[in-house]
Amino acid sequence: MINLMVAVAISLVINFSYLMLLFGEQHNEWRPRIPGRNIEYPGVAELSLSPDGHGYLVYQHRDSVYVPQDRIRWFRLQHGDRMEVDVNAPRREGGHYRLNRIYMLNGMEFDYNKFFNYPSQTFEILSQLCFYILLSLLLMTAVQHTIRRYRYGTPSVVLACVLCALIGLGMYFIAPYTDWHEGAIKLNFMRQDKIDAQLILKCSMASFVSILYAWVRLLVSRQQDVEMQLEQLKNESLTSKYNMLMGQISPHFFFNSLNSLSMLVRDKQSDTALRYIEQLSYTFRYIIQNGQNTLIPLSEELKFAEAYSYQYSIRYADKLFFDFQIEDRFRSWALPALSLQPLIGNTVKHNTITKSKPLRVTIRTTADGWLEVLNPIAPKLEAEPSTGIGLENLKNRWRLITGHEIEVHNDGKSFLVRMPLQPPTK
Numbered sequence: 001m002i003n004l005m006v007a008v009a010i011s012l013v014i015n016f017s018y019l020m021l022l023f024g025e026q027h028n029e030w031r032p033r034i035p036g037r038n039i040e041y042p043g044v045a046e047l048s049l050s051p052d053g054h055g056y057l058v059y060q061h062r063d064s065v066y067v068p069q070d071r072i073r074w075f076r077l078q079h080g081d082r083m084e085v086d087v088n089a090p091r092r093e094g095g096h097y098r099l100n101r102i103y104m105l106n107g108m109e110f111d112y113n114k115f116f117n118y119p120s121q122t123f124e125i126l127s128q129l130c131f132y133i134l135l136s137l138l139l140m141t142a143v144q145h146t147i148r149r150y151r152y153g154t155p156s157v158v159l160a161c162v163l164c165a166l167i168g169l170g171m172y173f174i175a176p177y178t179d180w181h182e183g184a185i186k187l188n189f190m191r192q193d194k195i196d197a198q199l200i201l202k203c204s205m206a207s208f209v210s211i212l213y214a215w216v217r218l219l220v221s222r223q224q225d226v227e228m229q230l231e232q233l234k235n236e237s238l239t240s241k242y243n244m245l246m247g248q249i250s251p252h253f254f255f256n257s258l259n260s261l262s263m264l265v266r267d268k269q270s271d272t273a274l275r276y277i278e279q280l281s282y283t284f285r286y287i288i289q290n291g292q293n294t295l296i297p298l299s300e301e302l303k304f305a306e307a308y309s310y311q312y313s314i315r316y317a318d319k320l321f322f323d324f325q326i327e328d329r330f331r332s333w334a335l336p337a338l339s340l341q342p343l344i345g346n347t348v349k350h351n352t353i354t355k356s357k358p359l360r361v362t363i364r365t366t367a368d369g370w371l372e373v374l375n376p377i378a379p380k381l382e383a384e385p386s387t388g389i390g391l392e393n394l395k396n397r398w399r400l401i402t403g404h405e406i407e408v409h410n411d412g413k414s415f416l417v418r419m420p421l422q423p424p425t426k
Contacts, residue, residue, distance in 0.1 A: 007136035010209050011129045041087050049079040066096040127176040127185050135171045136210040143214035168207050260315050279307045294401045295334040305340040319353045325364035333421040336401045342394050343373045352378045371419045
């Protein structure tokens with residue numbers, strides 16, 4: 001469709017002069033198209049025909065005017081015809097004046113329409129437009145198909161040039177031209193004079209523009225293909241990195257959960273252990289179902305956080321508290337799955353939790369659509385070894401999935417992590 005639109009545009013430009021005929025002044029009477037400077041020759045002259053078929057208009061006290069054989073034959077002029085004419089001045093010094101236009105013939109106004117049956121302008125213009133549209137389409141298709149098939153190499157360019165030359169030559173011989181005498185549109189190979197400089201120029205211009213456009217479009221298409229391939233490789237890289245990061249989360253969470261469960265079993269708290277197992281089962285199911293997802297609604301992430309924090313609440317009974325302050329309008333907003341798990345885990349891991357110093361973790365939303373996790377800083381006397389998986393993992397996942405950075409604030413008294421929630425897509 002794009003090639004067709006461009007071909008139509010090229011044809012309109014090439015045939016601009018034809019189109020102007022539809023809007024310019026129309027003349028029903030045919031006018032001879034003879035180059036040169038026209039001079040009106042007043043008075044009546046008599047035609048004298050020579051045995052070889054040439055003719056001369058003889059004037060008294062003036063030079064005679066040459067009448068070509070084709071004019072004598074076309075207009076069926078006879079020896080002794082009297083006419084009023086205008087002429088073309090001689091092209092070189094000493095040459096004859098040449099008949100240009102006949103006004104009166106034997107006392108009557110000369111009617112060219114009797115001898116020239118001018119074809120319909122609409123049909124002539126349509127034939128020209130269709131020809132150059134077809135020429136442009138063939139050239140563009142040949143260039144694009146050939147170069148694509150042979151992978152943009154040098155042989156493809158050479159073959160495309162050869163095909164274009166053959167197409168241009170073939171189309172030149174079937175180009176439409178107007179036969180003025182028969183009033184018909186014919187093909188170029190049917191005319192006696194096969195060389196038409198104007199037609200060659202128009203075909204060359206159409207060919208040049210068509211080939212240039214086809215080549216530029218191929219370059220743009222090739223660039224788009226490269227960009228798509230790069231984007232695909234980028235997505236595959238992001239997926240690979242994301243899967244690697246998710247693979248780091250699962251073992252980390254799994255070992256912490258087993259430690260908590262073993263504590264309940266040792267203390268023989270069977271009911272609590274069963275409840276703990278239910279919550280643990282939910283958290284693992286959540287990871288399996290959503291661990292590979294990129295974004296998830298905040299409402300689902302909060303259910304997971306509540307189940308996950310419950311396990312810590314059992315472990316640190318009456319010493320660890322979680323406050324959820326979430327505005328309802330943000331529950332449908334999205335964030336990467338398992339964003340809260342490492343923050344809750346790190347809070348418990350790096351702070352002292354005792355009855356004299358209980359720890360309160362606040363999970364809340366702000367008016368501008370950020371999710372915040374806040375806890376006071378109460379460092380342990382002996383810091384636990386850190387693998388660096390938790391917070392750094394979270395930063396990387398947010399950057400890969402959302403393209404945004406999370407904010408981490410530590411003023412020595414409190415630790416705050418801010419994450420920009422993603423508005424739901426409409």
